[in-house]
Amino acid sequence: MKKVIFLFPSIHYVLKAEKHLKKEGFEPEIIPVPKELSSDCGMALAFEEEKAQRALLTLPEGLKPEKVFRRTGQGYEELPW
């Protein structure tokens, strides 16, 4: 299961970031936003932990996620970046 989750303002930015990252060789997964992270009914991008940092750096300004979380045994922790 991919562990690092990027949250965006809306589905437009999720798909825009996905398109950008796919061109750069990443394989993000689109997942429903876990209800613990947001009351919203939207989607998010999920990455394997070792790829998340590079994905963050690859995204241009304007397409950076609003928040980044890591799935832990207990729940989710927000990652500062």
Place this chain on the structure above:
Amino acid sequence: MIYLDQAATSFPKPSEVVEAVAHTLRNIPGSPGRSAHKGALAASRVLFEARERVAAFIGAEDSSEVIFTSGATEALNIVLKGFLKSGDTVVATSMEHNAVARTLKALRQQGVNVLYAPCDQEGFLILEELEKIIRTENPKLLCINLVSNVTGTIQPLAEIYPLKGENTYLLVDAAQAAGHLPLEVANSAIDFLAFSGHKGLFGPPGVGVLYLRRELASQVSPLKEGGTGSRSESLFQPEFLPDRFESGTPNLPGIAGLAAGIDFVEKIGLTRLHRHETALADIFLEKIRDHPRIKIYGPKDRVRATAIVSVNVEGLPPSEVARRLDIEFDIAVRPGLHCAPLAHQTIGTYPQGTVRFSFGYFNRLHEAEKAAEALIKIAS
């Protein structure tokens, strides 16, 4: 039927457009951005790809600056009502369609200072007058009807750019330009661009586009608030684009149809499309030109016009000419004022209006010739 009312809405639509509309209705369950199931994601992808398609077509760097609307009218209303506040000044052309003119009339009652820059009898802005008005009034917004729906007159945008002061923003109404002339917002002076999807771009009715510069978005109040699928916990409309201006379930079949229409336009090529349409208009004009009872309006130099031709027959009201074309010759045109009383005042045809022939890519040579022959018979 010979359909020469292409400026009202293009007909027929390319089969690719019909297929794209049908595909979404048949195969895409769900509403974009409204849930996380596979159908909603598929719908979101259709919407996203269409937005990217439109952005590429008009040269917008960022597709979130592309707002889908119900048509050019809504796009124009968003800018005029959302950007202009009481005490602001707006300058529009004397060739405006009612989508702008009626909206400005309503805004005038709310304290917006509305001025019209004069155009000559062919519909062209008198640039010295425009410059004078901009210099003395320092308007917040300049609104340009790029192509007249009455005469096909193309305003010389490149000559207008330098007249616009730094404090003046530019709104271009491209309802009759999109799909006929190249539209490029990157590296242009255009701040807002409005166009419809169902005319030159061959989409279905009920879909249009507003392009607006990202940095201006916060200065434009949304025309409507509502559900966007995003930030649902907040009772405030989202600030970010495109959600700020797109409340309610989008017209996905229409939007998919518009994207397919743009694909079609690019497959044929804008230059070829425009050449085909204007060649038909030229042939039509050539045949009727010397008739003593037919009066032709609009640009004499047809290089400066699209395939819209307005005429009158001496002694006959436009509605009678149109009726006879329809009943006796099975030719569809549009008589009257074309929702543009200001334009008709400018070209001297108010209040009776004109008979408008508008040609499109799917019209054929023999149709233009038959229309000319029919008009000559009616006039003789």
